[in-house]
């Protein structure tokens with residue numbers, strides 16, 4: 119996941135390949151609650167691991183459910199032993215539910231029926247998301263629910279219910295604000311339908327019926343056969359009791375599929391045999407958002423489908439503008455808003471009033487951010503109308519504010535395919551953790567762009583000037599890849615000396631051949647592997663540094679390592695540190711920094727570094743060694759250490775690490791287009 123302040127996506131050209139989607143959020147949180155209320159143990163496969171499922175899991179654990187493992191582990195099913203309709207005696211406390219509507223609303227209903235002493239809390243935005251209609255419906259039954267802050271909104275206090283007045287009259291609930299209220303009642307009221315039918319009556323037009331369809335399908339899997347009377351009345355039969363189905367699979371998220379369906383429609387030119395294959399969800403999905411396919415087809419996408427997969431490529435180009443009632447695909451419809459940027463006219467998305475009460479006011483958010491890109495946007499209470507930028511020149515490089523809304527972040531990433539070839543900045547990219555923590559990694563694995571557009575920041579300089587430290591921090595701040603080119607020379611030196619080779623011209627060709635075939639791997643923790651051996655420590659000794667300096671003076675060795683270094687230039691960008699990053703390997707890099715410090719200062723830093731690792735050292739020996747290394751690196755014939763002509767030089771002798779990082783990031787920001795008039 120990109121845990122950075124912002125993520126700059128370079129302009130992208132095309133996309134091709136296969137993506138496996140994470141499990142559906144809607145199904146995951148419903149299945150978790152139903153399993154928790156059931157008799158027996160349920161094994162859940164392919165559960166989504168996200169912010170919203172984590173808060174649900176934590177809540178269920180607090181209620182006394184046995185859950186193993188306690189959090190979702192990749193590729194491993196999760197087992198829940200349910201409470202069989204009764205809370206343990208000591209179940210009480212505060213449940214923090216973040217910004218997860220799919221946890222707050224159903225848990226409120228279930229706990230209000232089960233009774234107890236609970237406070238339902240969340241993040242500030244949760245306290246702006248209405249829940250009054252659900253509370254009103256539950257109070258009709260005799261549930262005890264109080265507002266702890268504003269009337270009609272969380273946080274809530276739940277107490278012991280009194281069902282003595284419960285008659286046969288239907289429970290009424292509004293259906294025109296959020297279908298989650300009805301879903302919550304449908305999942306909670308089977309707990310009360312032990313000896314009588316319970317009828318729920320919808321007041322007003324029921325929105326988002328597909329989500330109710332998911333609820334009814336899942337209730338059936340857990341033994342509750344609800345009678346659906348034309349989406350207006352729902353009867354839960356007497357004698358209902360939750361029963362675990364034993365094992366259940368969570369479908370991949372159809373709303374998440376929308377970004378990749380759009381990606382295929384926008385970029386995967388079928389004439390070049392490009393397409394996007396989406397695994398985990400097919401046309402026969404129980405999720406309503408699967409009907410996004412029809413909308414994408416109406417705009418021109420070519421879609422093929424199998425039982426559990428979709429394959430999408432570009433059909434018509436530019437896309438066709440549409441006028442669509444989106445009530446049946448409220449979440450996925452946001453993706454249409456960004457597809458509209460590539461359409462041949464004005465697109466209108468109607469009947470989307472529910473957008474206003476989601477993670478943010480999505481109509482307002484989409485309008486503001488689409489305008490930043492150069493689109494003309496009209497918004498109304500329940501619609502949005504989007505006209506794309508009038509020409510290539512009318513597109514603007516925008517920094518997209520994401521409002522802590524995963525869907526805003528994901529759909530706007532598709533603006534990186536703009537014809538003006540401008541980059542797009544996504545603020546707070548980690549908000550995708552709500553449903554798709556690895557969304558950007560998945561996107562980048564499919565997308566291609568010209569090599570020159572993938573930015574590289576070069577940090578060159580003499581030994582112990584702080585290049586490695588600064589490069590790592592800058593890469594972390596920007597979410598970029600990291601190339602420690604010195605490590606490649608260190609590995610080569612280590613491999614050559616282990617092979618008993620003389621580290622000079624006499625073995626030049628042999629060492630170069632060895633360098634070409636070294637099975638080198640850097641893992642996510644920045645550990646360095648040579649085959650199966652972790653050599654992270656072995657290459658960090660002063661001797662390894664000196665051996666690296668020797669082999670790096672051999673031209674054939676340098677040539678052998680070029681391709682390996684270039685291969686690090688991945689989306690979304692690269693920070694490369696070394697001696698010749700700016701002068702030889704990435705001569706067109708948009709930012710080159712030559713970082714240095716006085717020899718005395720560098721020797722002191724290295725001394726402290728070694729001592730802190732428990733390695734004994736002597737400052738004057740270190741000073742002599744690093745001066746010898748500087749001399750060899752600066753005076754060799756091939757790729758000597760020197761500042762690139764277009765580099766910015768930084769003397770870090772009197773600067774802290776934080777100051778150096780801030781300076782490099784500030785130079786980088788000055789080169790970005792975002793926010794410029």
Ligand SMILES: Nc1ncnc2c1ncn2[C@@H]1O[C@H](COP(=O)(O)OP(=O)(O)OP(=O)(O)O)[C@@H](O)[C@H]1O
Pocket residue numbers: 579580581582583584585586587588604663723724726727770773774775778
């Ligand atoms: N500005 C700074 N102020 C104080 N200490 C620093 C500063 N920059 C780096 N250091 C420290 O100096 C030591 C050497 O830094 P680092 O290993 O990053 O240098 P390097 O240039 O990558 O060295 P080499 O080329 O030998 O790999 C580290 O302990 C690091 O924490």
Ligand SMILES: Nc1ccn([C@@H]2O[C@H](COP(=O)(O)O)[C@@H](O)[C@H]2O)c(=O)n1
Pocket residue numbers: 581582603604605607608663666667668670671695696697698699747751
């Ligand atoms: N681009 C580079 C990087 C390094 N070297 C040589 O490798 C030695 C070790 O590098 P460290 O950055 O890990 O200390 C270094 O002294 C250089 O001789 C290089 O030539 N080019």
